[in-house]
Amino acid sequence: MKNKMKKYADKYFLRANEILKKEGLNPWVNMQVFVRNGPGKVAGIDEAVELIKNNSNIAEVGGRIYAKKDGSLYQPKETLMNIVAPVQEIMELETVYLGVIAAGITRQNDERDVDLNKIQNQVEQVVELAGKRPVLYFGARHWHYNMDAAISEAAFKGGVKGCSTDEGAAVVGQVGGGTIPHALENVYAYYFGKENAVVKATKAFDKHIDPKVPRIALVDYANKEITDSLATAQALGDRLYAVRVDTCGENIAEGGVEGNKKYWDGAGVNVMGVKALREALTQDVGIVLSSGFSNPAKVRAFNDAEQQFGVQLYNGIGAGFLDNVRTSTADIVAIGKTLDEVDFYAGEVNQRNIMHKIGRPPKLNYGLERVV
Numbered sequence: 001m002k003n004k005m006k007k008y009a010d011k012y013f014l015r016a017n018e019i020l021k022k023e024g025l026n027p028w029v030n031m032q033v034f035v036r037n038g039p040g041k042v043a044g045i046d047e048a049v050e051l052i053k054n055n056s057n058i059a060e061v062g063g064r065i066y067a068k069k070d071g072s073l074y075q076p077k078e079t080l081m082n083i084v085a086p087v088q089e090i091m092e093l094e095t096v097y098l099g100v101i102a103a104g105i106t107r108q109n110d111e112r113d114v115d116l117n118k119i120q121n122q123v124e125q126v127v128e129l130a131g132k133r134p135v136l137y138f139g140a141r142h143w144h145y146n147m148d149a150a151i152s153e154a155a156f157k158g159g160v161k162g163c164s165t166d167e168g169a170a171v172v173g174q175v176g177g178g179t180i181p182h183a184l185e186n187v188y189a190y191y192f193g194k195e196n197a198v199v200k201a202t203k204a205f206d207k208h209i210d211p212k213v214p215r216i217a218l219v220d221y222a223n224k225e226i227t228d229s230l231a232t233a234q235a236l237g238d239r240l241y242a243v244r245v246d247t248c249g250e251n252i253a254e255g256g257v258e259g260n261k262k263y264w265d266g267a268g269v270n271v272m273g274v275k276a277l278r279e280a281l282t283q284d285v286g287i288v289l290s291s292g293f294s295n296p297a298k299v300r301a302f303n304d305a306e307q308q309f310g311v312q313l314y315n316g317i318g319a320g321f322l323d324n325v326r327t328s329t330a331d332i333v334a335i336g337k338t339l340d341e342v343d344f345y346a347g348e349v350n351q352r353n354i355m356h357k358i359g360r361p362p363k364l365n366y367g368l369e370r371v372v
Contacts, residue, residue: 044104
Protein backbone atom coordinates (compact mmCIF):
# COMPACT_ATOMS: atom_id res chain seq x y z
CA MET A 1 0.00 0.00 0.00
CA LYS A 2 1.38 3.39 -0.96
CA ASN A 3 2.08 5.87 1.79
CA LYS A 4 0.15 8.96 0.72
CA MET A 5 1.53 11.05 3.59
CA LYS A 6 5.20 11.22 2.57
CA LYS A 7 5.25 14.97 2.01
CA TYR A 8 4.22 15.44 5.65
CA ALA A 9 6.87 13.05 7.03
CA ASP A 10 10.08 14.15 8.69
CA LYS A 11 12.76 13.47 6.10
CA TYR A 12 14.84 11.41 8.54
CA PHE A 13 12.05 8.81 8.69
CA LEU A 14 11.86 8.64 4.90
CA ARG A 15 15.63 8.24 4.65
CA ALA A 16 15.64 5.66 7.43
CA ASN A 17 13.09 3.57 5.53
CA GLU A 18 15.09 3.93 2.32
CA ILE A 19 18.13 2.54 4.14
CA LEU A 20 16.15 -0.34 5.66
CA LYS A 21 14.77 -1.32 2.26
CA LYS A 22 18.18 -1.18 0.59
CA GLU A 23 19.72 -3.20 3.42
CA GLY A 24 16.86 -5.72 3.47
CA LEU A 25 16.09 -5.12 7.15
CA ASN A 26 12.45 -5.41 8.15
CA PRO A 27 12.08 -6.89 11.64
CA TRP A 28 8.89 -6.79 13.67
CA VAL A 29 8.81 -3.92 16.16
CA ASN A 30 6.67 -2.64 18.98
CA MET A 31 6.32 1.14 18.86
CA GLN A 32 5.23 2.70 22.16
CA VAL A 33 3.47 6.08 22.17
CA PHE A 34 3.02 8.37 25.19
CA VAL A 35 2.28 12.00 26.06
CA ARG A 36 4.53 13.62 28.65
CA ASN A 37 2.13 16.37 29.77
CA GLY A 38 -0.98 15.42 31.69
CA PRO A 39 -3.24 14.25 33.14
CA GLY A 40 -6.10 14.74 30.74
CA LYS A 41 -8.52 13.22 28.26
CA VAL A 42 -7.33 11.21 25.28
CA ALA A 43 -8.05 12.58 21.81
CA GLY A 44 -6.70 12.04 18.29
CA ILE A 45 -6.18 8.30 18.71
CA ASP A 46 -8.97 7.25 16.34
CA GLU A 47 -7.65 9.51 13.59
CA ALA A 48 -4.09 8.32 14.17
CA VAL A 49 -5.14 4.68 13.87
CA GLU A 50 -6.98 5.36 10.62
CA LEU A 51 -3.91 7.13 9.22
CA ILE A 52 -1.75 4.11 9.96
CA LYS A 53 -4.29 1.67 8.51
CA ASN A 54 -4.80 3.73 5.34
CA ASN A 55 -1.13 4.31 4.61
CA SER A 56 0.40 0.93 5.39
CA ASN A 57 -0.24 -2.78 5.02
CA ILE A 58 -0.39 -3.30 8.77
CA ALA A 59 -3.69 -5.21 8.72
CA GLU A 60 -2.71 -7.29 5.69
CA VAL A 61 0.56 -8.47 7.24
CA GLY A 62 -1.08 -9.32 10.56
CA GLY A 63 0.11 -6.32 12.55
CA ARG A 64 -1.73 -5.03 15.58
CA ILE A 65 -2.49 -1.73 17.27
CA TYR A 66 -3.46 -1.44 20.93
CA ALA A 67 -4.75 1.94 22.10
CA LYS A 68 -6.71 3.90 24.68
CA LYS A 69 -10.13 5.17 23.67
CA ASP A 70 -10.69 8.79 22.73
CA GLY A 71 -12.36 10.49 25.68
CA SER A 72 -10.79 8.23 28.29
CA LEU A 73 -8.49 9.63 30.97
CA TYR A 74 -4.70 9.36 30.82
CA GLN A 75 -1.76 10.09 33.11
CA PRO A 76 1.58 11.73 32.20
CA LYS A 77 3.89 9.30 30.36
CA GLU A 78 1.22 6.59 30.31
CA THR A 79 1.41 4.43 27.20
CA LEU A 80 -1.49 5.45 24.96
CA MET A 81 -0.76 3.19 22.02
CA ASN A 82 1.38 0.21 21.02
CA ILE A 83 1.89 -0.40 17.30
CA VAL A 84 3.08 -3.91 16.40
CA ALA A 85 4.24 -4.26 12.80
CA PRO A 86 7.20 -4.86 10.49
CA VAL A 87 9.28 -1.70 10.84
CA GLN A 88 9.12 -0.72 7.16
CA GLU A 89 5.31 -0.53 7.38
CA ILE A 90 5.32 2.22 10.00
CA MET A 91 8.71 3.99 9.88
CA GLU A 92 7.51 6.75 7.56
CA LEU A 93 4.30 7.44 9.49
CA GLU A 94 5.61 8.54 12.89
CA THR A 95 5.45 12.27 12.13
CA VAL A 96 1.81 12.28 11.08
CA TYR A 97 0.29 10.07 13.77
CA LEU A 98 2.20 11.83 16.55
CA GLY A 99 1.10 15.22 15.24
CA VAL A 100 -2.53 14.16 15.09
CA ILE A 101 -2.41 12.91 18.70
CA ALA A 102 -0.59 16.01 19.98
CA ALA A 103 -3.04 18.39 18.33
CA GLY A 104 -6.05 16.34 19.40
CA ILE A 105 -5.02 16.10 23.05
CA THR A 106 -3.96 19.75 23.26
CA ARG A 107 -7.22 21.00 21.78
CA GLN A 108 -9.28 18.63 23.94
CA ASN A 109 -7.66 19.53 27.24
CA ASP A 110 -6.33 23.06 26.85
CA GLU A 111 -8.68 24.50 24.21
CA ARG A 112 -5.57 25.87 22.56
CA ASP A 113 -4.43 26.05 18.96
CA VAL A 114 -1.07 27.06 17.56
CA ASP A 115 -0.25 30.77 17.49
CA LEU A 116 1.67 31.51 14.28
CA ASN A 117 2.73 34.99 15.41
CA LYS A 118 4.12 33.59 18.65
CA ILE A 119 6.02 30.90 16.75
CA GLN A 120 7.56 33.46 14.40
CA ASN A 121 8.55 35.69 17.31
CA GLN A 122 10.14 32.79 19.18
CA VAL A 123 12.06 31.72 16.08
CA GLU A 124 13.34 35.28 15.61
CA GLN A 125 14.73 35.29 19.16
CA VAL A 126 16.52 31.96 18.73
CA VAL A 127 17.87 32.90 15.30
CA GLU A 128 19.26 36.13 16.68
CA LEU A 129 20.97 34.29 19.53
CA ALA A 130 22.42 31.65 17.19
CA GLY A 131 23.98 34.36 15.02
CA LYS A 132 25.43 32.95 11.81
CA ARG A 133 24.73 29.37 12.92
CA PRO A 134 21.73 27.75 11.16
CA VAL A 135 18.48 27.13 12.99
CA LEU A 136 16.18 24.42 11.58
CA TYR A 137 12.47 23.85 12.21
CA PHE A 138 11.94 20.28 13.51
CA GLY A 139 8.41 20.56 14.89
CA ALA A 140 6.25 18.79 12.31
CA ARG A 141 5.46 15.85 14.59
CA HIS A 142 4.23 18.23 17.31
CA TRP A 143 1.04 19.31 15.49
CA HIS A 144 -1.53 18.16 12.95
CA TYR A 145 -0.11 17.77 9.46
CA ASN A 146 -2.77 20.03 7.94
CA MET A 147 -1.00 22.98 9.61
CA ASP A 148 2.52 21.99 8.59
CA ALA A 149 2.84 24.46 5.71
CA ALA A 150 1.48 27.40 7.74
CA ILE A 151 3.72 26.70 10.75
CA SER A 152 6.75 26.20 8.51
CA GLU A 153 6.01 29.50 6.76
CA ALA A 154 5.98 31.27 10.14
CA ALA A 155 9.27 29.58 11.02
CA PHE A 156 10.88 30.66 7.73
CA LYS A 157 9.64 34.22 8.28
CA GLY A 158 11.38 34.04 11.65
CA GLY A 159 14.65 33.09 10.01
CA VAL A 160 15.06 29.30 10.00
CA LYS A 161 17.23 27.95 7.20
CA GLY A 162 15.30 24.74 6.59
CA CYS A 163 12.71 22.33 7.92
CA SER A 164 12.20 18.60 8.13
CA THR A 165 9.25 17.96 5.78
CA ASP A 166 8.78 18.47 2.06
CA GLU A 167 5.37 20.03 2.73
CA GLY A 168 6.86 22.65 5.00
CA ALA A 169 9.98 23.30 2.93
CA ALA A 170 7.91 23.81 -0.22
CA VAL A 171 6.66 27.18 1.06
CA VAL A 172 10.11 28.61 0.23
CA GLY A 173 10.92 26.32 -2.69
CA GLN A 174 13.07 23.89 -0.69
CA VAL A 175 12.83 20.18 0.12
CA GLY A 176 12.82 18.75 3.62
CA GLY A 177 16.04 17.86 5.39
CA GLY A 178 17.15 15.39 8.02
CA THR A 179 19.39 12.41 8.61
CA ILE A 180 18.97 9.68 11.25
CA PRO A 181 16.22 9.00 13.85
CA HIS A 182 16.57 6.89 16.98
CA ALA A 183 14.25 4.30 15.42
CA LEU A 184 16.83 3.44 12.76
CA GLU A 185 19.56 3.10 15.36
CA ASN A 186 17.33 0.83 17.42
CA VAL A 187 16.99 -1.54 14.46
CA TYR A 188 20.77 -1.58 14.06
CA ALA A 189 21.12 -2.22 17.80
CA TYR A 190 18.98 -5.34 17.36
CA TYR A 191 21.24 -6.72 14.64
CA PHE A 192 24.66 -5.49 15.80
CA GLY A 193 24.35 -4.57 19.51
CA LYS A 194 23.70 -1.25 21.23
CA GLU A 195 27.41 -0.48 21.37
CA ASN A 196 27.53 -0.52 17.55
CA ALA A 197 24.14 1.01 16.73
CA VAL A 198 25.21 4.61 16.09
CA VAL A 199 28.25 3.72 13.97
CA LYS A 200 26.40 1.06 11.94
CA ALA A 201 23.38 3.29 11.26
CA THR A 202 25.59 6.23 10.25
CA LYS A 203 27.71 4.06 7.96
CA ALA A 204 24.52 2.76 6.31
CA PHE A 205 23.36 6.34 5.82
CA ASP A 206 26.73 7.21 4.29
CA LYS A 207 26.48 4.20 1.97
CA HIS A 208 22.97 4.73 0.66
CA ILE A 209 22.03 8.43 0.87
CA ASP A 210 22.98 11.10 -1.68
CA PRO A 211 26.50 12.37 -0.89
CA LYS A 212 25.19 15.94 -1.09
CA VAL A 213 23.31 15.37 2.18
CA PRO A 214 25.56 16.25 5.15
CA ARG A 215 26.53 13.25 7.29
CA ILE A 216 25.21 14.12 10.77
CA ALA A 217 25.28 11.28 13.30
CA LEU A 218 22.67 11.10 16.09
CA VAL A 219 24.86 10.14 19.03
CA ASP A 220 22.70 9.83 22.18
CA TYR A 221 20.90 6.53 21.43
CA ALA A 222 22.96 4.47 23.90
CA ASN A 223 23.68 7.40 26.25
CA LYS A 224 27.33 7.18 25.14
CA GLU A 225 27.48 10.56 23.44
CA ILE A 226 31.25 10.92 23.57
CA THR A 227 32.13 7.27 22.91
CA ASP A 228 29.80 7.01 19.91
CA SER A 229 30.84 10.40 18.51
CA LEU A 230 34.49 9.39 18.54
CA ALA A 231 33.76 5.97 17.06
CA THR A 232 31.64 7.47 14.28
CA ALA A 233 34.25 10.12 13.51
CA GLN A 234 36.86 7.39 13.20
CA ALA A 235 34.58 5.29 10.96
CA LEU A 236 33.59 8.10 8.57
CA GLY A 237 36.68 10.30 8.70
CA ASP A 238 36.30 13.64 6.97
CA ARG A 239 32.88 12.61 5.60
CA LEU A 240 31.36 13.22 9.06
CA TYR A 241 30.02 16.76 8.99
CA ALA A 242 28.62 16.87 12.52
CA VAL A 243 27.05 14.97 15.39
CA ARG A 244 23.59 15.71 16.75
CA VAL A 245 22.94 15.62 20.49
CA ASP A 246 19.33 14.94 21.53
CA THR A 247 19.81 13.38 24.98
CA CYS A 248 16.38 12.69 26.48
CA GLY A 249 15.24 14.10 29.81
CA GLU A 250 15.59 10.69 31.47
CA ASN A 251 19.39 10.58 30.97
CA ILE A 252 22.50 12.47 31.99
CA ALA A 253 24.74 12.68 28.92
CA GLU A 254 28.08 10.91 28.93
CA GLY A 255 30.51 13.49 30.29
CA GLY A 256 27.71 15.47 31.89
CA VAL A 257 27.33 16.09 35.60
CA GLU A 258 24.54 15.81 38.14
CA GLY A 259 23.06 19.02 39.40
CA ASN A 260 20.12 21.38 39.16
CA LYS A 261 21.57 24.47 37.52
CA LYS A 262 19.03 24.90 34.74
CA TYR A 263 20.40 24.30 31.21
CA TRP A 264 23.90 23.67 32.64
CA ASP A 265 23.85 20.26 34.29
CA GLY A 266 21.64 17.30 35.16
CA ALA A 267 19.59 15.31 32.62
CA GLY A 268 18.96 16.13 28.97
CA VAL A 269 20.99 18.28 26.58
CA ASN A 270 22.88 20.84 28.63
CA VAL A 271 26.03 22.92 28.76
CA MET A 272 28.34 20.63 30.72
CA GLY A 273 27.50 17.53 28.71
CA VAL A 274 28.04 19.34 25.41
CA LYS A 275 31.23 20.96 26.72
CA ALA A 276 32.64 17.53 27.52
CA LEU A 277 31.74 16.33 24.03
CA ARG A 278 33.25 19.41 22.39
CA GLU A 279 36.52 18.88 24.26
CA ALA A 280 36.66 15.23 23.14
CA LEU A 281 35.95 15.87 19.44
CA THR A 282 38.27 17.40 16.89
CA GLN A 283 37.18 20.90 15.88
CA ASP A 284 36.41 19.86 12.29
CA VAL A 285 33.39 17.84 13.49
CA GLY A 286 30.44 20.12 14.23
CA ILE A 287 27.83 19.75 16.96
CA VAL A 288 24.12 20.22 16.27
CA LEU A 289 21.82 20.59 19.28
CA SER A 290 18.17 19.58 19.58
CA SER A 291 15.67 19.05 22.43
CA GLY A 292 14.40 22.20 24.09
CA PHE A 293 16.16 24.78 21.95
CA SER A 294 13.02 26.61 20.91
CA ASN A 295 13.39 28.24 24.31
CA PRO A 296 15.58 31.35 23.92
CA ALA A 297 16.70 31.04 27.55
CA LYS A 298 18.32 27.68 26.84
CA VAL A 299 20.17 29.02 23.80
CA ARG A 300 21.27 32.03 25.84
CA ALA A 301 22.73 29.70 28.48
CA PHE A 302 24.90 28.03 25.84
CA ASN A 303 25.99 31.43 24.51
CA ASP A 304 26.92 32.52 28.04
CA ALA A 305 28.89 29.30 28.48
CA GLU A 306 30.77 29.94 25.24
CA GLN A 307 31.83 33.32 26.56
CA GLN A 308 32.83 31.84 29.91
CA PHE A 309 34.80 28.90 28.52
CA GLY A 310 36.14 30.58 25.40
CA VAL A 311 35.02 27.76 23.10
CA GLN A 312 32.24 27.38 20.53
CA LEU A 313 29.89 24.69 21.82
CA TYR A 314 27.47 24.30 18.91
CA ASN A 315 27.31 24.77 15.14
CA GLY A 316 23.56 24.58 14.58
CA ILE A 317 20.18 24.09 16.25
CA GLY A 318 17.12 22.00 15.47
CA ALA A 319 13.97 23.03 17.36
CA GLY A 320 10.22 22.46 17.39
CA PHE A 321 8.99 25.93 18.43
CA LEU A 322 5.66 24.56 19.72
CA ASP A 323 6.30 24.78 23.44
CA ASN A 324 2.73 24.98 24.73
CA VAL A 325 1.65 21.70 23.14
CA ARG A 326 1.02 18.30 24.73
CA THR A 327 3.55 16.64 22.44
CA SER A 328 3.42 12.89 21.88
CA THR A 329 6.49 10.69 21.60
CA ALA A 330 7.12 7.28 20.02
CA ASP A 331 9.86 4.80 20.85
CA ILE A 332 10.60 1.30 19.59
CA VAL A 333 10.68 -0.87 22.72
CA ALA A 334 10.88 -4.40 21.29
CA ILE A 335 12.29 -5.94 18.09
CA GLY A 336 12.14 -9.51 16.81
CA LYS A 337 11.81 -11.85 13.87
CA THR A 338 8.11 -12.53 14.53
CA LEU A 339 5.06 -10.76 15.89
CA ASP A 340 5.07 -13.03 18.95
CA GLU A 341 8.49 -11.74 19.97
CA VAL A 342 7.30 -8.13 20.22
CA ASP A 343 3.60 -8.18 21.23
CA PHE A 344 3.45 -7.57 25.01
CA TYR A 345 -0.25 -8.27 25.25
CA ALA A 346 -0.29 -11.84 23.92
CA GLY A 347 1.42 -14.80 25.57
CA GLU A 348 4.20 -14.55 28.15
CA VAL A 349 5.73 -11.09 28.49
CA ASN A 350 9.08 -12.49 29.63
CA GLN A 351 9.48 -14.06 26.19
CA ARG A 352 9.47 -10.68 24.46
CA ASN A 353 12.65 -9.40 22.84
CA ILE A 354 13.06 -6.05 24.59
CA MET A 355 15.16 -3.50 22.68
CA HIS A 356 14.96 0.24 23.28
CA LYS A 357 16.82 3.53 23.44
CA ILE A 358 18.52 4.01 26.80
CA GLY A 359 16.11 5.80 29.13
CA ARG A 360 12.92 4.73 27.35
CA PRO A 361 12.02 1.17 28.43
CA PRO A 362 8.64 -0.47 27.80
CA LYS A 363 5.74 0.72 29.95
CA LEU A 364 3.00 -1.84 29.55
CA ASN A 365 -0.59 -0.67 29.81
CA TYR A 366 -3.14 -3.41 30.16
CA GLY A 367 -5.89 -0.81 29.83
CA LEU A 368 -5.31 -0.62 26.09
CA GLU A 369 -7.75 -2.24 23.67
CA ARG A 370 -6.79 -3.93 20.43
CA VAL A 371 -8.13 -1.77 17.59
CA VAL A 372 -6.31 -3.41 14.63
